[in-house]
Amino acid sequence: MSDKEQKQKQINIELDEKTAEGIYANLAIINHSVSEFVVDFISLMPGAPKAKVKSRIVLTPQHAKKFLKALSDNVSRFEKAHGTIKDYEQPPVPINFGPTGEA
Numbered sequence: 001m002s003d004k005e006q007k008q009k010q011i012n013i014e015l016d017e018k019t020a021e022g023i024y025a026n027l028a029i030i031n032h033s034v035s036e037f038v039v040d041f042i043s044l045m046p047g048a049p050k051a052k053v054k055s056r057i058v059l060t061p062q063h064a065k066k067f068l069k070a071l072s073d074n075v076s077r078f079e080k081a082h083g084t085i086k087d088y089e090q091p092p093v094p095i096n097f098g099p100t101g102e103a
Helices: 003-009 017-020 061-082
Strands: 025-034 035-042 052-059
Touching: 035 061, 052 061
Parallel strands: none
Antiparallel strands: 025 035, 035 052
8 A cells, every 4th residue: 555545544533632531430331222332431439329421422333343342452452461450240230221212
């Protein structure tokens, strides 16, 4: 591939300061329909009776699968560099989003 072709395929991604700060989440709820995956990122604080969805990402099934592969590859590389990530057993969190919906 020539330099000119490679420059045409590059994507310029912008990241503003607020987005760059990120949002802390320690719980993700995943739902899906035939046409999409919905991932809600939540910050759940110990002892708090309520938690809010901090961010919602909607993906096509194809992008959800690509995301799964990318995340798996990154976790593998992280563990090779830093050791196995421990998975601590935690009691299940009773979650109530109200009536279930379907997209």
